[in-house]
Amino acid sequence: MSRLSSTDTAPSTADAAEAAAHAEAEALLGRAGSALGEALVGSHISAGELWLRVDRESWADLAGWLRDTEGFTFFSFLSAIDWMPSPFGRDMDSAVDNVLDPPEPKETLPTETGVSGGDTRFQLLARVSDVATGRSVIAKADLPDGDLRVQSWVPVYPGADWHEREAWEMFGITFDGHPGLRHIYLPGEFEGHPLRKDYPLLARRVKPWPGLVDVELMPTEPDETTGAEDGAE
Amino acid sequence: MTVTERQQLSYIAAQAADARVNLEIETEGMTLNIGPQHPATHGTLRIVAKLDGEQVVAADPVMGYMHRGYEKLAEVRTYPQVTTLINRIDWLGSFANEVPFILAAERLMEVEAPPRAQWIRTILFELSRIANITLFLGDMAVQVGAITPVFFAFRDREHVLNQIEAATGGRFHPNFDRIGGLKDDLPAGWIAETRRAMRKIRNFCDEIEELVEGNEIFQARTRGIGVIPPDVGLSYGLSGANIRASGVDWDVRRDSPCGLVHDQVDWKVWTHPDGDSFARFWVRLQETREATKIVDQLLDGIPPGPIMAKVPVIIKVPAGEAYVETENPLGVMGYYVVSKGDLNPFRVKIRSASFSNVSITPWLLKGVYVPDIITILGSLYFILGDIDR
Numbered sequence: 001m002s003r004l005s006s007t008d009t010a011p012s013t014a015d016a017a018e019a020a021a022h023a024e025a026e027a028l029l030g031r032a033g034s035a036l037g038e039a040l041v042g043s044h045i046s047a048g049e050l051w052l053r054v055d056r057e058s059w060a061d062l063a064g065w066l067r068d069t070e071g072f073t074f075f076s077f078l079s080a081i082d083w084m085p086s087p088f089g090r091d092m093d094s095a096v097d098n099v100l101d102p103p104e105p106k107e108t109l110p111t112e113t114g115v116s117g118g119d120t121r122f123q124l125l126a127r128v129s130d131v132a133t134g135r136s137v138i139a140k141a142d143l144p145d146g147d148l149r150v151q152s153w154v155p156v157y158p159g160a161d162w163h164e165r166e167a168w169e170m171f172g173i174t175f176d177g178h179p180g181l182r183h184i185y186l187p188g189e190f191e192g193h194p195l196r197k198d199y200p201l202l203a204r205r206v207k208p209w210p211g212l213v214d215v216e217l218m219p220t221e222p223d224e225t226t227g228a229e230d231g232a233e
Numbered sequence: 234m235t236v237t238e239r240q241q242l243s244y245i246a247a248q249a250a251d252a253r254v255n256l257e258i259e260t261e262g263m264t265l266n267i268g269p270q271h272p273a274t275h276g277t278l279r280i281v282a283k284l285d286g287e288q289v290v291a292a293d294p295v296m297g298y299m300h301r302g303y304e305k306l307a308e309v310r311t312y313p314q315v316t317t318l319i320n321r322i323d324w325l326g327s328f329a330n331e332v333p334f335i336l337a338a339e340r341l342m343e344v345e346a347p348p349r350a351q352w353i354r355t356i357l358f359e360l361s362r363i364a365n366i367t368l369f370l371g372d373m374a375v376q377v378g379a380i381t382p383v384f385f386a387f388r389d390r391e392h393v394l395n396q397i398e399a400a401t402g403g404r405f406h407p408n409f410d411r412i413g414g415l416k417d418d419l420p421a422g423w424i425a426e427t428r429r430a431m432r433k434i435r436n437f438c439d440e441i442e443e444l445v446e447g448n449e450i451f452q453a454r455t456r457g458i459g460v461i462p463p464d465v466g467l468s469y470g471l472s473g474a475n476i477r478a479s480g481v482d483w484d485v486r487r488d489s490p491c492g493l494v495h496d497q498v499d500w501k502v503w504t505h506p507d508g509d510s511f512a513r514f515w516v517r518l519q520e521t522r523e524a525t526k527i528v529d530q531l532l533d534g535i536p537p538g539p540i541m542a543k544v545p546v547i548i549k550v551p552a553g554e555a556y557v558e559t560e561n562p563l564g565v566m567g568y569y570v571v572s573k574g575d576l577n578p579f580r581v582k583i584r585s586a587s588f589s590n591v592s593i594t595p596w597l598l599k600g601v602y603v604p605d606i607i608t609i610l611g612s613l614y615f616i617l618g619d620i621d622r
Binding site (some may be wrong): 046047049067073074075076077079081082086114115125127131132134138157158159161162170183184185186187194195201 | 296297300302304305306308309340464465467468469470472476481483488489552553554555556558565567569571580582584588589592593596621
């Protein structure tokens with residue numbers, strides 16, 4: 001058998017690796033702070049992962065800095081999060097048509113954003129890695145509601161092309177400088193942006209989801225802390 | 234200069250020479266539709282190729298024929314129900330799809346599966362890799378016109394599927410992984426049977442090596458074809474065997490292990506410096522053998538103990554965000570799970586390997602000949618469910 005290349009796996013203790021990853025993330029956060037300055041508006045470190053939140057104008061600069069200065073050459077994914085609580089709530093699962101026959105309005109839940117904070121409903125989400133060292137960064141940026149527009153990452157990471165087409169289609173975010181924003185999954189005449197929280201899941205209107213009403217204890221389960229959740233199926 | 238650049242340059246030179254002739258004989262470009270029902274597309278991928286003679290000028294993959302909207306559906310399912318959906322992403326290595334999602338949910342809940350569950354999880358994870366890549370090894374030969382190896386592949390994959398079925402009850406969609414452990418323990422006699430299956434898979438790898446790898450036609454059709462330089466591959470997000478075939482020594486199982494016990498056994502990461510279709514085939518062949526060795530070693534040391542940690546019957550995941558990725562059969566697969574402390578995830582972003590792996594095709598197919606489209610697509614190895622989600 002020919003052996004062109006191989007690397008033996010070194011056993012490592014998980015705790016030491018986690019502590020090292022945390023220190024590494026702290027150092028990277030420090031460098032990001034001095035390189036991006038005011039543009040860095042939020043950050044978070046957990047389980048060795050580093051989250052960096054920048055303002056919208058610096059979104060493309062962040063990609064350039066990550067790739068050229070810090071060596072994050074691997075493009076993992078790019079997407080977005082809609083932080084608005086679903087206006088349908090649990091009624092998403094009812095057989096009643098909410099659009100034609102709107103139910104009593106529920107208390108509106110406050111919009112909560114996740115780690116590294118956020119100010120607006122839509123938030124960009126991307127992740128890049130450095131395969132040589134195994135480090136990675138999760139990048140975020142807030143987009144104001146009326147103007148869902150941001151610089152494209154395609155000039156820096158060509159792999160962002162399809163991911164930005166998907167985010168454009170699913171959330172309605174426009175990427176300036178993208179070579180061709182067009183539908184990737186949905187048919188060309190499709191209206192709306194399905195991954196937005198206010199886009200109803202039409203399948204739920206036609207037929208209620210039977211799975212949710214089945215969440216109950218199995219007859220053999222004595223209490224709440226035994227280790228199975230098969231009641232859900 | 235890479236082979237692809239050479240191909241592109243020689244193509245330009247040939248164009249310039251033809252231009253003089255074409256003053257008299259004007260030829261128009263032709264658009265060739267490959268798929269969505271072409272056997273080489275593993276499902277319903279359509280490629281619109283603009284041709285000039287036998288060479289591709291521009292290739293545009295069209296997908297979405299199988300888009301099922303799992304990211305939206307996951308928002309109205311409880312956490313245990315989500316695994317049923319994500320089983321169907323990469324349907325040839327289903328169990329591997331469940332693992333990163335469950336690990337992400339466990340990280341948010343701060344639950345850790347007991348050691349025995351982690352070992353069995355890793356065994357099933359590697360078994361689904363073998364079941365998946367076995368089919369590739371046979372299928373790759375079909376792309377160059379050899380029919381026999383694919384029958385061997387289907388025959389020997391069955392041994393692995395039988396073991397997955399015996400342990401989980403499902404040949405293709407086990408739905409066996411649970412937050413905090415596994416649904417069931419292993420049945421009696423399973424370990425000996427799995428060892429036998431691993432021997433059969435190693436024999437199969439030897440057979441493929443003899444039948445396909447050394448074959449002159451196979452080499453002529455794959456060596457130097459579809460060369461991906463490592464920096465280009467990384468910037469397009471290529472992962473798994475596709476990027477290791479370009480000489481990038483990166484494997485999530487070794488470099489950022491999470492929740493699985495690959496660090497407990499002795500194995501190695503195979504790479505190949507060429508980056509062509511042959512290298513991608515070669516790396517996968519070695520990886521299948523390596524996976525059988527991982528399984529054999531894990532079978533020796535399954536620790537005793539429970540297979541489920543203490544988790545509530547009704548699972549509510551505390552608010553937070555977590556991203557976990559694992560080295561799945563097709564490449565790096567990850568789930569970004571956003572929880573608001575509810576029964577169902579608030580948002581699940583699925584990073585599937587094939588979506589990124591195939592996104593390089595417009596760049597890669599430029600300048601290649603029409604028959605090479607098929608071998609290049611075959612060697613990139615994608616599953617449509619993993620592209621369309």
